[in-house]
Amino acid sequence: MLTLQTQTFFPLILNPSKTLIPKFKTLNYSQSPGQIPIPTSNSGLRFHDKLLYLKTLNVNPQKALQQNPNFRSTPLESLKLVENCLLSMGIERGAFGRIFDMHPQLLSCDPYFDLYPVFGFLLNEVKIPFVDIRKAVVRCPRLLVCDVDEKLRPTLRFLRNLGFVRMNAVSCQTTLLLVSSVEVTIMPKLDYLMSLGFEYDEVARMVVRSPALLTYSVANNLMPKIEYFLSVMNGDLGELKRFPQFFSFSLEGKIKRRHRLLAERGLTMPLSEMLKISDGEFNNRLIEMKLRLLSRR
Structure with a gap:
């Protein structure tokens, strides 16, 4: 069930508008860009609570701060908005560690400007069912840091012209192509x-x-x-x-090995049959083919 915070963003998914500002408008609460607030007992405690919160998400705080210095001045409430946004789209908390580890800039993003436009695009333009949004994001977290207008929509248009339409349309299995x-x-x-x-x-x-x-x-x-x-x-x-x-298929691990086994026995096999079957079935086919060959002599 959506929280009140996430419900305020949901209309954007149902009726997405153009991105209002460039991607990743950082929520910077320091007095000037790059300035770290002067530590006080209260600010130190809040910072400590924020690091502990990262650990509950299975995020390495040191790595997060190193790769996203803006996170130092981002309030914990802001991070919880990001968490609520992802949860509202069906993404389990257990996946957050990998997502934030790959793209730590998400820790200080604004869900309204940065995340919901992406989800609206996936739902309304790519036509991915809501229940599959989780699979799409977990498979390709980079979707969350791509600009809809500059990256995702032009690539989708190209893929559709290439033939990714109707039964072959882009799905949660192939959204990786959208970030290319x-x-x-x-x-x-x-x-x-x-x-x-x-x-x-x-x-x-x-x-x-x-x-x-x-x-x-x-x-x-x-x-x-x-x-x-x-x-x-x-x-x-x-x-x-x-x-x-x-x-x-792996060139060294499967293609060369199986072709060599066939060639050594003077046998041939259609490419699809040679590669798609399991090792056990492939060995059985070799024996059967060799026995048939011997019976003809």
């Missing part, structure tokens, strides 16, 4: 795949079927796997169009 830069992160993957000979529409279908493709490093993931697939496995690019999930 179109120019710096997404386009290099598309350009690399097209450089192999795929058409843009083919690449679009591949990434919609396997969204993780847009999160992999070209140099550390895509290129080594493509090189092995083409030069060692003598693979057909058409098979990658049918099974783009190939790039999600």
Whole structure:
């Protein structure tokens, strides 16, 4: 049940307006920017209570202060507003430690200007059901520190043009894509795949079927796997169009090992079958295929 404090913000989610000021307007209560209040017995006690409160959230106070000096002058009541905001969206207290550890600037943010616009965007524009908001944020806490107008909305528009619509729409499982830069992160993957000979529409279908493709490093993931697939496995690019999930499997831990076992026995297997099945089932398939091969001789 929402508290009175969080209820005052909830209309923004139901009818989100444009962000009124730049992201992360710090609630600075010191007399001048960067100034730390002169310690007194009362202020020292309040500061001590604030550090203890951080520990109840499983947040390292020393790290929090080091990475977000503004938190020193932020009242405890302000942090409780942030907590109430997250709780009102279904995010359990047990997840706060990880969220604040990854993004300590949240400790001194203003929920009205910084958090509720993001939640309103996820609910009303991305169309993520309320019950899945928790999953989206826990999976990708960076959502909470991204500007809706400058980052999230333009990326959503690009993804929808790419094909993330209807049954393939962005979900709580793929909101990680929303925090990606179109120019710096997404386009290099598309350009690399097209450089192999795929058409843009083919690449679009591949990434919609396997969204993780847009999160992999070209140099550390895509290129080594493509090189092995083409030069060692003598693979057909058409098979990658049918099974783009190939790039999600470990090159050393699974692709090379299983291909080597097949090659040593003179056997072949469709790419999807070779990688999707468990080790036990793969070994059983090897035995069955070898026995069939021997029976034909």
